[in-house]
Amino acid sequence: MQKIKNWVKNHRKTTIVIVIMLILAIIWGIAYKIKQNKAASESHYVVAKVAKSTPLTLTGTVVSQQQQVLSLPTGKVQSIGVADGQKVKEGDPLVTTYSESTNEELIDAKQTLAKAQRNVSAQQNNVSAAQKDAATQSEDETASGSASSVAQAQASLADAQADVTAAQNKVNTLSQKVTQTLTAPFDGTVTVDDSKQNAPVITIYSNDLKLKTKVSEYNYSKLKVGQSIHVRALATGKQADTTISYLATVPTTNTQSNDSNYEVNADLSSDDFMNGQTVKASVAQDQLRIPKSSVRNGQVYIVKNGKAKAVAVKGKRVNEYFEVKSGVKAGQQIVTNPDRKLHNGTKVSADGND
Numbered sequence: 001m002q003k004i005k006n007w008v009k010n011h012r013k014t015t016i017v018i019v020i021m022l023i024l025a026i027i028w029g030i031a032y033k034i035k036q037n038k039a040a041s042e043s044h045y046v047v048a049k050v051a052k053s054t055p056l057t058l059t060g061t062v063v064s065q066q067q068q069v070l071s072l073p074t075g076k077v078q079s080i081g082v083a084d085g086q087k088v089k090e091g092d093p094l095v096t097t098y099s100e101s102t103n104e105e106l107i108d109a110k111q112t113l114a115k116a117q118r119n120v121s122a123q124q125n126n127v128s129a130a131q132k133d134a135a136t137q138s139e140d141e142t143a144s145g146s147a148s149s150v151a152q153a154q155a156s157l158a159d160a161q162a163d164v165t166a167a168q169n170k171v172n173t174l175s176q177k178v179t180q181t182l183t184a185p186f187d188g189t190v191t192v193d194d195s196k197q198n199a200p201v202i203t204i205y206s207n208d209l210k211l212k213t214k215v216s217e218y219n220y221s222k223l224k225v226g227q228s229i230h231v232r233a234l235a236t237g238k239q240a241d242t243t244i245s246y247l248a249t250v251p252t253t254n255t256q257s258n259d260s261n262y263e264v265n266a267d268l269s270s271d272d273f274m275n276g277q278t279v280k281a282s283v284a285q286d287q288l289r290i291p292k293s294s295v296r297n298g299q300v301y302i303v304k305n306g307k308a309k310a311v312a313v314k315g316k317r318v319n320e321y322f323e324v325k326s327g328v329k330a331g332q333q334i335v336t337n338p339d340r341k342l343h344n345g346t347k348v349s350a351d352g353n354d
Contacts, residue, residue, distance in 0.1 A: 045348045046336045047303050048294070050328050053285035053321075056222050060213025062233075062268060062277040066186060066206035073180035075099030077198050084192040087207075088184040094202055095182040106174040113167035120164055123157035205275060209268040210245070213281055214252060214261040222285060223247055229266050231273075231281045238272045244283075288315075288324040294336040295322050301342055303333040308346045 075097035082094050130150040184190070186206055193201040211231055215223055225247050232239045244266050251260035266281070273279070294300055301308040313327030328334060335348060342348075 047333050048336045050288055050290055050330050050332045050334055052330060053287045053289040055282040055284050056219055058213045058281045060211050060279055060281055062209050062273045062275055062279060063212045064205040064275055065208035065210050068204055070182060070202045070204060073097045073182055080200060082190050087189050090184055090186050092184045093181045094184060097180050099178055102174055103178045106178055109170045109174055113171050116163040116167045120160040123160045127153040127157050207270055209270050209273055211266040211268055211279060211281060213264050215264050217260040220262055223283060227283060229281050229283050231279050233273055233277050233279050235277060240268060240272050242266045288330055289321045290324060290334060291336045292317050292320060292322045294334050296338045300328055301335040301338050303335060303348050306347055308335060308342055308348050310344055
């Protein structure tokens with residue numbers, strides 16, 4: 001101790017300098033901390049809540065599950081059994097036609113059949129005669145020739161019978177085509193356009209309905225078959241929850257835009273909707289979405305108990321937002337405008353909460 005006192009006494013000037021330097025260092029540290037806190041307090045950080053992406057909204061139309069323009073049978077229209085807008089059941093007769101040319105073919109086919117049948121009778125007589133001759137012959141060379149005659153007669157009979165079968169089949173086919181009836185392929189409603197004489201256009205629409213809409217290539221990844229979708233009719237306000245039944249993989253034809261769009265369908269009930277209605281559809285999104293400005297150097301500052309804490313996040317930038325795959329959870333508070341002054345432990349007020 002005495003040695004220290006002696007050293008201080010002998011080095012008084014040096015001691016004074018060291019003490020002054022220590023005091024200055026302390027003052028500088030205090031001043032820096034005050035400045036840092038002041039800078040942090042002067043920074044205005046906006047805090048927002050992590051939320052799921054807004055629902056994807058689509059505009060579409062209610063259409064029939066099945067729609068078919070029916071092909072008329074050949075021939076002249078004899079009668080139309082339904083009226084425009086009439087409801088029908090599967091199998092109900094719609095149109096009856098008659099073909100004069102087919103009827104003429106049928107007459108010729110019947111004459112051919114009668115001729116073939118007469119030929120069969122003649123060949124049967126030939127077989128009987130040949131068999132009778134063979135029975136009267138003794139077992140010599142003449143008997144061998146008679147057996148050959150019987151075989152030839154039987155072969156001719158078989159050919160004649162085949163001709164009858166072919167002629168009969170043709171008669172049967174033509175008989176069904178002379179007068180034909182077009183029937184409804186399924187339950188639904190028919191429209192009849194008879195503006196063209198003898199060539200009415202009949203279209204049938206099924207009773208089962210569906211949503212028909214389109215999704216752009218930019219939002220395609222947000223949809224999938226089986227996903228829940230909410231549909232609301234604009235005119236009536238009626239709503240229904242259903243699921244996506246079809247998502248096209250080939251884009252629709254669009255001559256007015258370079259962007260690709262894909263058809264989307266969902267089943268609807270005729271109790272709530274009607275064919276032709278305009279509807280709005282919305283699909284909830286599970287992605288967490290935060291402002292892209294909140295991500296700095298792969299990190300986001302969450303706010304807990306009024307203090308900032310940096311956490312790493314993974315995801316991708318989509319337009320003005322960042323879709324989060326991991327790092328933060330829905331409901332957490334984050335700083336949306338971090339800067340280089342923000343660090344772990346910085347006090348952050350709740351100003352600007354969403």
